[in-house]
Amino acid sequence: MSNYHIKHLEEYYQVYRKSVRNPEVFWEEIAExxxxxxxxxxxxxxxxxxxxxxxxxxxxxxxxTENCIDRHIYTRGDKTAIIFEPNNPNEDAQHITYRQLHxxxxxxxxxxxxxxxxxxxxxxxxxxxxxxxxxxxxxxARIGAIHSVVFAGFSSSALATRxxxxxxxxxxxxxxxxxxxxxxxxxxxxxxALNDCEGVESVLVxxxxxxxxxxxxGRDHWLEPLLEEAYHDCVPExxxxxxxxxxxxxxxSTGQPKGMVHSSGGYMVYTGYTFKNVFQYRENDIYWCTAxxxxxxxxxxxxxxxxxxxxxxxxxxxxxxxxxxxRFWQIVEKHKVTQFYTAPTAxxxxxxxxxxxxxxxxxxxxxxxxxxGEPINEEAWHWYDDNIGKRKAPIVDTWWQTExxxxxxxxxxxxxxTKPTYATLPFIGIQPALMDEQGQEIKGNQVDGRLCxxxxxxxxxxxxxxxHQRYKDTYFSAFENKYFTxxxxxxxxxxxxxxxxxxxxxxxxxxxxxGTAPIEDAxxxxxxxxxxxxxxxxxxxxxxxxxxYVILKETGESRNHDNLRKEINQLITEQxxxxxxxxxxxxxxxxxxxxxxxxxxxxxxxxxxxxxxxxGDTSTLLNPDCVQEIMDGVL
Ligand code: WT7
Numbered sequence: 001m002s003n004y005h006i007k008h009l010e011e012y013y014q015v016y017r018k019s020v021r022n023p024e025v026f027w028e029e030i031a032e033x034x035x036x037x038x039x040x041x042x043x044x045x046x047x048x049x050x051x052x053x054x055x056x057x058x059x060x061x062x063x064x065t066e067n068c069i070d071r072h073i074y075t076r077g078d079k080t081a082i083i084f085e086p087n088n089p090n091e092d093a094q095h096i097t098y099r100q101l102h103x104x105x106x107x108x109x110x111x112x113x114x115x116x117x118x119x120x121x122x123x124x125x126x127x128x129x130x131x132x133x134x135x136x137x138x139x140x141a142r143i144g145a146i147h148s149v150v151f152a153g154f155s156s157s158a159l160a161t162r163x164x165x166x167x168x169x170x171x172x173x174x175x176x177x178x179x180x181x182x183x184x185x186x187x188x189x190x191x192x193a194l195n196d197c198e199g200v201e202s203v204l205v206x207x208x209x210x211x212x213x214x215x216x217x218g219r220d221h222w223l224e225p226l227l228e229e230a231y232h233d234c235v236p237e238x239x240x241x242x243x244x245x246x247x248x249x250x251x252x253s254t255g256q257p258k259g260m261v262h263s264s265g266g267y268m269v270y271t272g273y274t275f276k277n278v279f280q281y282r283e284n285d286i287y288w289c290t291a292x293x294x295x296x297x298x299x300x301x302x303x304x305x306x307x308x309x310x311x312x313x314x315x316x317x318x319x320x321x322x323x324x325x326x327r328f329w330q331i332v333e334k335h336k337v338t339q340f341y342t343a344p345t346a347x348x349x350x351x352x353x354x355x356x357x358x359x360x361x362x363x364x365x366x367x368x369x370x371x372x373g374e375p376i377n378e379e380a381w382h383w384y385d386d387n388i389g390k391r392k393a394p395i396v397d398t399w400w401q402t403e404x405x406x407x408x409x410x411x412x413x414x415x416x417x418t419k420p421t422y423a424t425l426p427f428i429g430i431q432p433a434l435m436d437e438q439g440q441e442i443k444g445n446q447v448d449g450r451l452c453x454x455x456x457x458x459x460x461x462x463x464x465x466x467x468h469q470r471y472k473d474t475y476f477s478a479f480e481n482k483y484f485t486x487x488x489x490x491x492x493x494x495x496x497x498x499x500x501x502x503x504x505x506x507x508x509x510x511x512x513x514x515g516t517a518p519i520e521d522a523x524x525x526x527x528x529x530x531x532x533x534x535x536x537x538x539x540x541x542x543x544x545x546x547x548x549y550v551i552l553k554e555t556g557e558s559r560n561h562d563n564l565r566k567e568i569n570q571l572i573t574e575q576x577x578x579x580x581x582x583x584x585x586x587x588x589x590x591x592x593x594x595x596x597x598x599x600x601x602x603x604x605x606x607x608x609x610x611x612x613x614x615x616g617d618t619s620t621l622l623n624p625d626c627v628q629e630i631m632d633g634v635l
Contacts, residue, residue, distance in 0.1 A: 004034055006277050009415045012425070019429040020455070026429065027056070027458060031269045035308070036071050037062045038238050041265075047456045049483065052476045054456045055242050056266035063236035064245060064268045065142045068307035069105060070236075072098045076283075080312045083286070084131045085331055087178035087318035093335070096131060098310070101138075104131075104227075106234035108139035111226045115202045117170055119144030119237050122247065124168035124200075126150050126159055126190055128177030129317045132206040132223065133293050134303050136172050141245060141264075144237035148247040148259070151294025152177060152184070154577045156192035158257075162249050163197045166259055166465050170202050172223075176209035180322035187213040241265025247465050248296055250402040251506065251515035252474065259465030260402050266458030267300075268308060270406040274427060275305030278396055279339040279368055280413050286365070288314035289341040290328065296402040297372055300459075301341060305406070320346055326357035329388075333361045340388070341370035341398075343511035344380050348541045351383040358387050368413045370396045373511030374543045375499055381420040399423040399499050401485060402513070403475065405459030408432075409497050422498045431455040434491060435479050448490035450503055452482035505601065507536035507544050512579050516601075519546070519582075522575040523568050528552050528559060533591050533599050534582070537608040545583035547608035549591055549630065561587060584608070584635045590626030592618065603627060607634055 003026070006012050019026040024044040032040070042059035072079070077099040084094040096104070117123060123145050127133040133149070140147040150162050163171065173190045176183050187205060191214060194200055203220045205213070215222070239245075245264045249257040279287060287306055291297035293315075306313040314335060320328050328350065332340060350357065369389045371381075376397055385391055394413040400406060408430050409423040416424050426432050434442045434449035442449045460483070464471040478484040488500040502508065505516045516534040523532040531551040539545035550568065552559070565585045572580050592600040606615055607630055618624045 003029060004273065004276065006412055006415060006428070009417075012412055012415050012428075015428055016426070020431055023429060023455065027269065030273055031057060031265075035062070035269060035272065036067050041241060045456065049456075049476050049481045052472055054460060054462060056263065056456075056458045057241035057269070060241040060265050061238045062241065062265055062268070063142065063239055064264055064304065064308075065105060065138050066236050067268055067272070068138065068304060069098060069102050072310040073102055076310050079310070081307060082131060082134060083312060083314045083335055085314060085316045085318075085335070087180070087322070089323065089327070089330065094131060101135070103232045104135050105138045105142055106232055107227045107230040108135050109142040109234040110230040111204070111223070112139055112143055112145060112170070113234075114226070114230070115170060115204070115221070117143065117145050119239075121145045121170075122148055122166040122168040123170045123172065124148045124150060124159075124163050124166070126152055126171060126173045126186065127206065128152050128174060128179075128186065128208065129292055129315055130174065130206065130208055131315065132172075132174070134315060137246075137293065137299070137303055142234055142236050144239050144243065146244050146246055148249070149294050149299070150249070151292055152186055153294070153579060155574050156189045157575050158577055159189065160193040160196045162257065162259070163193060163200060165249075165256065166247050167199050168197075169199060170204065171200055172204045172206070174206040174208040175213045176211045178209060178317060180319045183209050183211070185211065185213075191216070239264045242462070244462075246299065248299060248402055250296075251513055251518060255517060257515075257518070258467075258470065258474070260461040261463050261465050262405050262459065263462055266460075267405050268304065270457060270459035271300040271305035272308035274407045275301060275311070276309050277412055278398060278407050278410050278427070279341070279370065281306070281309055281311050281339065283310070285338040285367070286312050286314065286335050287339040287341075288316070288331070288335070288337045289370075290316060290320070290346065291341070291343070291372075296405070297341075300406055320350060324357065325350055325353040326361060329358050329361035329363060332363055332366065336365040338365055339368045339370065340366055341372065343373040344371055344376040345374065345510040345542055347371065347376070347380045347384050348543075351380060351387075352541065355387050363388060363390070366393045368396060369393050370398055372398045372400070374508040375501060376421060378420045385420075394418055397421070397423045399487075399497070403461045404457070405461060406457075408453070408457075409499070419492075419496055422492070422496045424496045426497070429457050432489075432497065433482060434489060435482070439479055445491055445493050445495055448488065448500065450479070451485045451487045451489040451497075451499070452479050453485065454482050507534075507546060509536070509544050509546060509579065510542040514546070514580050518576060519548075519572055519580050522572045522580075523548065523550060525575075526564075526568055526571055528554070528564060529568070531591060533601065533604055535601055535605040535608050537584075537605070539583065546580070547604075547635075548582040548585045549604055550585055550587050551589065551591065552587055555589060586630070586633055586635050588626065588630050588633060590623050590629065592624075592627050592630070593622045595620070595622050597622070604630070607631055610634070
């Protein structure tokens with residue numbers, strides 16, 4: 001029996017039991033046999049969730065890029081590591097072999113060094129889905145610089161917030177990006193952001209759309225000539241297992257985004273191991289995850305997990321709807337994709353367009369389908385199963401988070417029988433717990449509660465950059481000695497988990513995690529607004545959409561409400577990005593509040609969702625009258 005590659009349900013249960021009975025022995029074996037270390041650890045695990053402090057493979061030395069690149073050169077140097085599929089289907093795809101990837105990453109790493117970047121420095125990467133994005137991520141890892149990738153759909157002020165929070169010394173971007181039929185002026189966005197960021201010494205600019213842009217003398221440099229001149233080999237920086245590998249921001253229910261800090265050793269082991277099993281990756285498979293590398297899904301399951309396994313990973317620059325709704329399936333056919341991993345929102349959007357976009361493509365290469373980012377509804381699950389997998393490719397509904405670094409609850413294809421809308425069983429080594437509101441663990445099956453994890457796993461985030469207290473408060477304070485996920489879940493009669501959604505003030509819109517507070521802050525900056533509250537409501541395609549209740553400073557008909565709505569969404573676009581725009585904005589004279597002044601979002605959520613049958617007792621509110629007003633004005 002191989003603990004590294006699980007193939008049957010029985011094997012899953014056996015390995016699972018082993019991994020929870022004796023986690024240290026288990027993870028030591030996985031780490032030792034399947035990864036390359038410059039020095040072994042002194043201690044497999046030490047942890048204390050009260051501080052909280054977690055260390056895996058303490059004392060070990062490694063460089064993750066040696067695991068993701070160098071070691072494959074001897075066995076599969078001419079194998080394709082990355083297939084780049086451009087936005088425009090008429091532009092040729094690029095196949096980058098492991099040997100070429102080594103060359104490119106080393107050159108890039110040398111450019112970083114030449115520009116003064118060293119171990120521990122933060123580098124912010126704001127790039128579209130072009131090869132330079134994966135290469136720059138790996139180049140940072142090569143020299144021990146901490147990368148912080150910011151999704152290139154975020155606005156300049158969201159970018160500035162992130163650059164400043166981690167005090168980045170460098171930004172890597174491109175002249176612009178292609179997105180379907182549009183081009184986006186990325187460099188202009190970076191320039192705006194950097195007006196406000198003094199710590200940034202240099203900006204590297206990749207050429208993608210060949211647009212006219214401003215290059216600031218002394219600060220901005222075109223990437224290509226630097227890469228050409230750079231030396232093609234670079235000795236990897238040897239890192240401690242616990243040295244930070246990257247920071248990735250995720251929104252919180254309040255205030256500033258949280259810079260989740262991930263480790264070098266534990267993150268590598270867990271993403272590598274999950275990738276192999278969750279996608280049942282075999283040599284010569286062609287794996288495609290449609291996420292953007294700006295999100296954790298892309299970090300773990302486009303770059304690090306696949307490359308650690310010597311896999312071929314597809315990077316797609318474009319969108320599912322361009323030039324038409326068959327684009328995904330055309331790519332699957334073209335590259336003979338074997339594993340396909342996407343989000344429920346994409347599945348729903350494509351299902352709506354009809355099967356004719358699917359039917360004219362040969363999808364017979366597909367062996368495993370995956371979904372991630374939000375709960376998948378039954379209808380979308382079946383559409384995916386029937387039309388894409390033709391009921392032959394198992395669907396892995398993978399639940400995890402930016403904070404968890406890797407997949408936590410998931411079927412193992414061909415081993416775990418799937419069940420629509422269920423993420424099914426905890427992955428090897430993961431110990432979930434459902435908690436009641438009194439803080440007690442709910443044992444047994446057919447129960448639901450708040451989802452916690454009660455034992456550390458190798459890829460968990462170690463802290464929030466610059467704010468360990470917030471890390472403790474957010475994840476380790478709600479339930480004693482447990483990591484709290486922010487999600488609710490139920491466990492069925494056989495122990496399968498179904499994630500029911502967020503139980504905090506985070507709304508998942510089209511698979512994007514959005515905190516309501518930062519959006520409210522943006523709206524409240526509008527001079528006409530005095531107060532606002534955002535909630536999520538169900539949406540056919542996006543899963544959830546945002547509903548805003550807004551109180552104006554001056555009531556009456558003096559302002560055009562439609563214009564105000566536009567201005568509010570414009571402000572949100574500027575401060576956060578278009579993904580956070582509100583679908584509906586209702587103006588009201590009051591918001592339901594408790595006597596202590598806290599907005600009762602539960603009531604607002606119900607009204608926005610047209611679920612007003614059981615609003616509960618509203619008479620104890622500070623201002624019960626406003627509830628009727630809001631119900632009468634609901635959009
Ligand atoms: C939140 C994390 C890490 C993947 C990308 C999102 C929701 C994620 C599922 C799933 C139901 C899911 C949860 C989670 N979520 N996957 N398979 N079923 N819900 O990462 O932006 O950190 O968001 O996404 O609510 O807490 P993220």
